[in-house]
Amino acid sequence: MFEPDQLPHILPEYYTRARDMMSLQNRAYFLAGAGDEATLLANETAFSCARIIPRPLRETGGGSTQISLLGQSHATPFMVAPFAYHRLLDPLGETATARGAQAQSIKTVVSAQSSVDLAQIRSAAASCDWFQLYWMGSRERTLELAEIALAAGYTVLVLTIDAPVQGVRDREIEAGFQLPPDVRAVNLSAFPATRFTPLIEGQSFVFDHIAHVLPNWRDVDWLMQSVAAPVLLKGILHPDDAARAASVGAAGVIVSNHGGRVLDRAPATLEMLLEVIKRVGSEYPVLMDGGIRRGVDIFIALALGAKAVLIGRPVVCGLCVAGELGVSHVLRLLRDELEIAMLLSGCASINDIHADMVHLKL
Ligand SMILES: Cc1cc2nc3c(=O)[nH]c(=O)nc-3n(C[C@H](O)[C@H](O)[C@H](O)COP(=O)(O)O)c2cc1C
Structure with a gap:
C-alpha cells in the first residue's frame, strides 16, 4: 500500500503529517491534552530542557539496547503505551499497532478501551502480552476483566489509576468529539459503564455521580492479592504513592500523567521520576x-532511572500516517535514534546510561 519513499523520513514529519491528516475531532481526541494543556506541554518541555553529557572513547562495540524487565527480555527499553480506539485511525486498529510493534520486536500494552477484541490482538501478535486494566466499578468486575485478559494469554497487567473520571477536555468539547457507531470499547461492552464525562453528560454534580465506583488503596491491595499475574500501577506521580504501590505488592509503577489528558497542572513526569526513584530506590521497577x-x-x-518507557503520541501518529507500517517505522526511528545517542555518548548497553550523563535544566 505504501512505497517506502512515501513514508516520512524523520519523526517530526510523522507528527506534522498526522496532525494534517486527522479530522478536527481525532486531533482533539488523540493529540490534545486536558484544560490549558499545561501538563502536556510540561512533559515535552522537561525533555527538551535536559542535556546529555557524552563520554566519548569508551568501548561501545557489540552494543545492544536489550533489557530484562519482570523476568522478560525486551529488545528495546520502550513499549507502546496503552491508548484507546485505534480503529479511529486505521481499520485494523490495535491489530495493526501490535503487528507493527512486533515487527520491531517491541511489545504493545493493550488498552482496556481497545476497539478490537483483546484475544484477537493477542493472537495477531504473539509478543503482545501486556494488558492495561481500568477499575471496573467493583472488585469483582475488575478481577473479571483481569481474568479475561489472562485467559487470552496476557501475562502482565497494568492497572491505570489516574483517570477515574474524564479530565476537562476543552478541545474535544469544542470539536464535538464523539465515537462513530462502529468504534467501541468492545472488551468492556459486557460491563456496566463506569467512566463518566461530566462536562458533557453532567446533569448533576460530578461527586454525586462517581463516588461509589472509585477504587482506593484497599481495593488495589485486594486486587494484587487476587490476581495471579504481576500488576503494575500506571499513573503514579507522588513518591509516597510509589512506595505504597511497592508495599501492596505492585510489580512496578509507571510514572505517568496520562499524557497530560487528565489533571491539567500535574507536573511533568520526568520531574517526578527523579523524586519517585529517590523514594523507592533503584532496584524497584519504575517505568x-x-x-x-x-x-x-x-x-x-x-539515565534518570526509568527501567523502560512507554510511547504514546508518536505511535498514534505512525498509525494515523501509515497504519501497521507507520507504527513499525516510528518505533524503528526511535530505536535508531536511541542507538545513535548511545554510541555518541559512549554507552554500549542500557546499563551504561547513568544519571551523571544528564544535566536537567528544569
Ligand atoms: C488518545 C489517547 C488515549 C489514551 N488511552 C489510554 C488508555 O486507554 N489507558 C491508559 O492507561 N492510558 C491511556 N492513554 C495514556 C497513554 O498510555 C500514555 O500515558 C500517554 O500517551 C503518554 O504520553 P505521550 O502520548 O506523550 O507519549 C491515552 C493516551 C492518548 C494520547
Whole structure:
C-alpha cells in the first residue's frame, strides 16, 4: 500500500503529517491534552530542557539496547503505551499497532478501551502480552476483566489509576468529539459503564455521580492479592504513592500523567521520576511515559532511572500516517535514534546510561 519513499523520513514529519491528516475531532481526541494543556506541554518541555553529557572513547562495540524487565527480555527499553480506539485511525486498529510493534520486536500494552477484541490482538501478535486494566466499578468486575485478559494469554497487567473520571477536555468539547457507531470499547461492552464525562453528560454534580465506583488503596491491595499475574500501577506521580504501590505488592509503577489528558497542572513526569526513584530506590521497577518524542528522550529517561518507557503520541501518529507500517517505522526511528545517542555518548548497553550523563535544566 505504501512505497517506502512515501513514508516520512524523520519523526517530526510523522507528527506534522498526522496532525494534517486527522479530522478536527481525532486531533482533539488523540493529540490534545486536558484544560490549558499545561501538563502536556510540561512533559515535552522537561525533555527538551535536559542535556546529555557524552563520554566519548569508551568501548561501545557489540552494543545492544536489550533489557530484562519482570523476568522478560525486551529488545528495546520502550513499549507502546496503552491508548484507546485505534480503529479511529486505521481499520485494523490495535491489530495493526501490535503487528507493527512486533515487527520491531517491541511489545504493545493493550488498552482496556481497545476497539478490537483483546484475544484477537493477542493472537495477531504473539509478543503482545501486556494488558492495561481500568477499575471496573467493583472488585469483582475488575478481577473479571483481569481474568479475561489472562485467559487470552496476557501475562502482565497494568492497572491505570489516574483517570477515574474524564479530565476537562476543552478541545474535544469544542470539536464535538464523539465515537462513530462502529468504534467501541468492545472488551468492556459486557460491563456496566463506569467512566463518566461530566462536562458533557453532567446533569448533576460530578461527586454525586462517581463516588461509589472509585477504587482506593484497599481495593488495589485486594486486587494484587487476587490476581495471579504481576500488576503494575500506571499513573503514579507522588513518591509516597510509589512506595505504597511497592508495599501492596505492585510489580512496578509507571510514572505517568496520562499524557497530560487528565489533571491539567500535574507536573511533568520526568520531574517526578527523579523524586519517585529517590523514594523507592533503584532496584524497584519504575517505568515512565509522557512527552517522549525522540530517541534522545528515551536516553534521558533511562539515565534518570526509568527501567523502560512507554510511547504514546508518536505511535498514534505512525498509525494515523501509515497504519501497521507507520507504527513499525516510528518505533524503528526511535530505536535508531536511541542507538545513535548511545554510541555518541559512549554507552554500549542500557546499563551504561547513568544519571551523571544528564544535566536537567528544569
Ligand atoms: C488518545 C489517547 C488515549 C489514551 N488511552 C489510554 C488508555 O486507554 N489507558 C491508559 O492507561 N492510558 C491511556 N492513554 C495514556 C497513554 O498510555 C500514555 O500515558 C500517554 O500517551 C503518554 O504520553 P505521550 O502520548 O506523550 O507519549 C491515552 C493516551 C492518548 C494520547
